[in-house]
Amino acid sequence: MAGAAPDSGTSAETTYRSARVPLLLPTWLVIGIFLILPVALMAVYSFLTKEMRGGVIWEFSLAAYDQFFINRGLFGDEPPSLEWTYISVFGRSIAQAATATTLCLLIGFPTAWFIATRPPATRGVWLFLITVPYWVNLLIRTVSLRFLIRENGPLNDALLGTGLISEPLAMINTNFAVQLGLFYSYLPFMVLPIYAAVERYNFTLSEAAADLYASRWVILREIVLPIVKPGIIAGCLLVFIPSMGAFLAPNLLGGAKNFMIGSLIEEQFKRSLGNWPFGAAVSMILMSLVLILLMLYARSMAKTEAR
Amino acid sequence: MNNAIDIRMVTKTYGTVTALKAVSLSIMDNEFFTLLGPSGCGKTTLLRMIAGFEDVTQGDILLFGQNIATLDPNLRPVNTVFQQYALFPHMSVIDNVAFGLKMKGLDLPTRTARAGEMLEMVHLSSFADRLPAQLSGGQQQRVALARALAPQPKVLLLDEPLSALDLKLRQAMRMELKQLQQDTGITFIFVTHDQEEALTMSNRIAVMSAGHVQQIGTPRDIYETPVNRFVADFIGETNLLEVDVASIAGDRAQVILPGGHAITCSTATHDAGRHHLSIRPERLTLVPLGAGMEAVVDQVIYLGTDLQVLVRLDGGTPLQVRIQNAARTQVPAPGSRIGLHLEEGAARLLAD
Amino acid sequence: MALRSVRHYPSFFSIAMLCLIILYAPLIVVMVYSFNDSPSITNWGGLSLRWYFDVFTGPEAPRFRAAAWNSLTIAVLAATIATAIATAAALAMLRAGKFKGRSLTFALINLPLMVPEIVIAVATLIFFTMIGFTTGYLTILIAHITFCIPFAYLPIAARLQGIDGSYEAAARDLYATRAQSFWLVLLPLMAPGVISGYLLAFIISLDDFIITNFVKGAGMETLPTAIFGSVKQGIKPNIMAISTLMLGVSILFVTLSYLINRKGRQSP
Numbered sequence: 001m002a003g004a005a006p007d008s009g010t011s012a013e014t015t016y017r018s019a020r021v022p023l024l025l026p027t028w029l030v031i032g033i034f035l036i037l038p039v040a041l042m043a044v045y046s047f048l049t050k051e052m053r054g055g056v057i058w059e060f061s062l063a064a065y066d067q068f069f070i071n072r073g074l075f076g077d078e079p080p081s082l083e084w085t086y087i088s089v090f091g092r093s094i095a096q097a098a099t100a101t102t103l104c105l106l107i108g109f110p111t112a113w114f115i116a117t118r119p120p121a122t123r124g125v126w127l128f129l130i131t132v133p134y135w136v137n138l139l140i141r142t143v144s145l146r147f148l149i150r151e152n153g154p155l156n157d158a159l160l161g162t163g164l165i166s167e168p169l170a171m172i173n174t175n176f177a178v179q180l181g182l183f184y185s186y187l188p189f190m191v192l193p194i195y196a197a198v199e200r201y202n203f204t205l206s207e208a209a210a211d212l213y214a215s216r217w218v219i220l221r222e223i224v225l226p227i228v229k230p231g232i233i234a235g236c237l238l239v240f241i242p243s244m245g246a247f248l249a250p251n252l253l254g255g256a257k258n259f260m261i262g263s264l265i266e267e268q269f270k271r272s273l274g275n276w277p278f279g280a281a282v283s284m285i286l287m288s289l290v291l292i293l294l295m296l297y298a299r300s301m302a303k304t305e306a307r
Numbered sequence: 308m309n310n311a312i313d314i315r316m317v318t319k320t321y322g323t324v325t326a327l328k329a330v331s332l333s334i335m336d337n338e339f340f341t342l343l344g345p346s347g348c349g350k351t352t353l354l355r356m357i358a359g360f361e362d363v364t365q366g367d368i369l370l371f372g373q374n375i376a377t378l379d380p381n382l383r384p385v386n387t388v389f390q391q392y393a394l395f396p397h398m399s400v401i402d403n404v405a406f407g408l409k410m411k412g413l414d415l416p417t418r419t420a421r422a423g424e425m426l427e428m429v430h431l432s433s434f435a436d437r438l439p440a441q442l443s444g445g446q447q448q449r450v451a452l453a454r455a456l457a458p459q460p461k462v463l464l465l466d467e468p469l470s471a472l473d474l475k476l477r478q479a480m481r482m483e484l485k486q487l488q489q490d491t492g493i494t495f496i497f498v499t500h501d502q503e504e505a506l507t508m509s510n511r512i513a514v515m516s517a518g519h520v521q522q523i524g525t526p527r528d529i530y531e532t533p534v535n536r537f538v539a540d541f542i543g544e545t546n547l548l549e550v551d552v553a554s555i556a557g558d559r560a561q562v563i564l565p566g567g568h569a570i571t572c573s574t575a576t577h578d579a580g581r582h583h584l585s586i587r588p589e590r591l592t593l594v595p596l597g598a599g600m601e602a603v604v605d606q607v608i609y610l611g612t613d614l615q616v617l618v619r620l621d622g623g624t625p626l627q628v629r630i631q632n633a634a635r636t637q638v639p640a641p642g643s644r645i646g647l648h649l650e651e652g653a654a655r656l657l658a659d
Numbered sequence: 660m661a662l663r664s665v666r667h668y669p670s671f672f673s674i675a676m677l678c679l680i681i682l683y684a685p686l687i688v689v690m691v692y693s694f695n696d697s698p699s700i701t702n703w704g705g706l707s708l709r710w711y712f713d714v715f716t717g718p719e720a721p722r723f724r725a726a727a728w729n730s731l732t733i734a735v736l737a738a739t740i741a742t743a744i745a746t747a748a749a750l751a752m753l754r755a756g757k758f759k760g761r762s763l764t765f766a767l768i769n770l771p772l773m774v775p776e777i778v779i780a781v782a783t784l785i786f787f788t789m790i791g792f793t794t795g796y797l798t799i800l801i802a803h804i805t806f807c808i809p810f811a812y813l814p815i816a817a818r819l820q821g822i823d824g825s826y827e828a829a830a831r832d833l834y835a836t837r838a839q840s841f842w843l844v845l846l847p848l849m850a851p852g853v854i855s856g857y858l859l860a861f862i863i864s865l866d867d868f869i870i871t872n873f874v875k876g877a878g879m880e881t882l883p884t885a886i887f888g889s890v891k892q893g894i895k896p897n898i899m900a901i902s903t904l905m906l907g908v909s910i911l912f913v914t915l916s917y918l919i920n921r922k923g924r925q926s927p
Contacts, residue, residue, distance in 0.1 A: 020758060024751045026743075026747060027745075034802065042785050107677065110670070132682075132910060138868065140905055144685035148685045290774070290775055381833075391823065397847045406830070406833050406843075455832075455833075
């Protein structure tokens with residue numbers, strides 16, 4: 001039978017072979033012109049000279065990257081040393097994103113496991129409940145969280161009411177608020193891929209391990225986690241990457257002190273105050289970090305599949 | 308022009324893999340013709356090329372004398388019953404059956420009437436407005452048949468249509484398909500890997516393997532006078548022994564069995580030397596010692612209608628023997644010595 | 660399910676409940692407070708719909724109405740165009756055989772998901788500024804179409820992949836032309852995926868703040884940018900009413916999508 005032959009194409013799989021180019025042309029054009037070309041332009045901009053009123057002068061310059069990495073003192077006359085201001089913004093963003101990812105994993109894994117072990121009927125309902133917030137406007141979710149945790153907001157009221165605390169907790173405009181915001185924004189992204197992995201998990205393996213005297217938690221560590229690892233990694237990436245470049249959560253929940261990459265970039269494009277080449281350079285650095293992460297991920301996935 | 312289909316030197320390659328190698332065969336009008344072979348032998352590819360779902364790499368396909376090898380599937384007056392039926396899940400049963408008629412441009416009253424007749428023919432009139440998913444496997448099978456027959460194709464192609472049914476239903480459908488073919492007078496080309504299906508339904512069978520047609524013939528030809536080792540082994544059960552040929556004259560050969568016994572048998576080869584001999588287990592009989600060959604009984608396996616007796620010739624060659632499980636049958640005891648008798652036509656010398 | 664089953668882990672149920680509470684508590688609180696009959700967001704003044712009336716008739720109503728109109732029309736247009744583009748791409752990716760550049764095209768389709776949103780925002784702003792194209796509405800629309808393509812593509816391709824080729828073969832066998840086989844058989848079978856893709860693209864477009872905020876230009880607002888502008892001066896009760904309304908729209912959409920998918924699964 002044809003199906004057994006490698007590379008065999010049945011007619012349905014090749015029905016649109018002759019129409020391939022016209023079918024793909026819109027995709028190529030739209031993404032090529034409105035995404036790849038702009039990103040290439042952004043790369044060019046990061047090597048241009050800034051203009052005071054926002055915008056650029058078409059003259060090659062490394063000033064943007066120089067500003068990012070090298071400290072020449074307030075008046076530019078000191079011996080160059082490593083500039084920590086922006087690197088520490090990246091460091092803080094990465095730390096915040098990592099914390100949020102860890103929180104998501106700690107809550108997300110048990111939740112995903114719990115859902116995947118429900119009978120099929122209730123499983124659908126649980127999945128539905130987990131996905132609903134993903135469909136709700138992120139801005140509205142963030143605003144809601146801000147409303148909930150603000151100094152004299154409902155959460156503090158409730159805590160005061162129960163007598164657990166005697167004065168309102170300062171949650172808003174803290175690091176914690178940002179982490180909570182990121183966690184809250186991207187939690188469904190952690191649950192869904194882990195759920196998909198656990199759903200495919202063959203529970204007989206757990207039974208076999210239990211039969212061989214492994215305890216519940218040993219089974220989890222030795223058998224389950226290694227097998228569902230691809231789902232966990234996918235979930236972590238799906239939370240970590242958008243968290244790193246997030247704008248709304250740090251901006252609405254973190255206040256001025258808890259500045260992250262997103263805000264740093266946004267500042268550079270505010271009307272006349274900005275520095276477009278510097279904004280472009282920071283964006284380039286952020287994008288490179290993300291693409292490196294994704295490439296590492298793709299490589300590790302390819303390795304897993306090859307095994 | 309008497310042939311419904313002429314396949315002329317058809318080759319099919321996928322990249323570097325050759326699925327069919329210069330296959331030629333002719334299928335007569337009003338014939339129930341079966342392409343039989345293991346999976347990967349090229350039978351489905353050949354069927355799909357007749358339907359027009361696969362391009363022909365080389366060669367011609369003639370339908371009543373007209374070359375259709377390069378026509379689009381919708382321009383070929385042949386219809387297919389698909390393996391998993393491929394009933395359109397979003398259309399009712401009657402709409403499925405009428406689909407081909409609609410595409411051919413028949414008006415609504417005509418096609419409704421004709422589709423109704425087809426459903427009546429397969430005893431599903433009362434299911435006309437159901438969706439395919441609401442039918443059982445056997446019922447879906449009949450709808451697929453009705454749908455393919457409705458446009459009155461010149462040739463009906465059936466791609467393992469019974470493989471998704473359970474055993475009882477499959478056996479009943481065999482008779483029904485055979486009857487349908489005789490009633491409609493349409494040429495059926497049936498693809499299967501199930502030899503029993505092929506033997507019970509077909510006028511003729513083409514046994515295929517590795518992209519080649521190994522043998523074409525009636526079920527009796529194929530079973531009783533296989534041309535080579537593959538056919539003998541694939542169709543039914545057999546004992547294959549390596550033997551030395553003593554002499555060959557016409558289509559008779561004298562061969563020496565392991566253990567030294569000499570027998571005469573029909574032959575598919577004319578070369579002397581070492582060849583394979585096929586002995587059908589049901590053509591061997593157990594006889595009292597002293598007449599013919601001798602063997603030792605190893606094991607007796609109970610199969611219900613039959614008993615399978617595993618014996619060993621002098622020299623150690625194992626053979627299996629089928630005997631009927633009748634009331635008077637004497638079951639030999641393992642370890643005992645018995646005589647073996649070869650019926651006329653029991654053995655055949657094979658080409659490789 | 661026995662308690663001793665290997666599927667059961669103590670405390671996982673509590674964590675799953677905690678997960679739901681965390682996800683829903685802020686939304687429910689805002690929903691409740693949107694019915695608060697008090698101009699202060701801190702004190703409870705009894706139930707009322709006054710802030711909903713305020714949204715439609717209050718001083719900020721014209722601004723929100725214009726923003727809502729922009730948001731909705733952009734979401735409808737962007738989702739429609741992105742779905743059409745994604746459907747065509749899915750056909751080429753899954754029904755046109757293997758070809759050189761297939762994996763590159765796949766990467767291209769998914770690129771908007773891989774590049775951080777804020778980077779897309781910056782790049783798009785630079786691009787439109789450079790070509791001197793700053794009409795607001797159209798720039799937002801173009802940007803939305805671009806990043807909606809992968810969201811529309813994923814469910815459509817997933818659905819198409821699950822449709823056995825034999826349906827189209829059967830249609831062709833029964834004398835349907837290529838076009839008839841597409842419109843009468845393949846497209847109806849793809850419909851649940853296409854609708855899911857459309858709904859997802861619609862919601863993603865409606866949801867977007869960052870990219871819109873960058874490319875919108877002066878004087879142009881969508882609902883998220885308008886809400887963001889208001890919230891910067893503090894959360895007012897009318898924002899909670901708008902939020903609740905948008906929440907309703909989202910829940911309506913996710914329910915629709917859920918039902919369509921469930922129906923789609925029943926009739927493969």
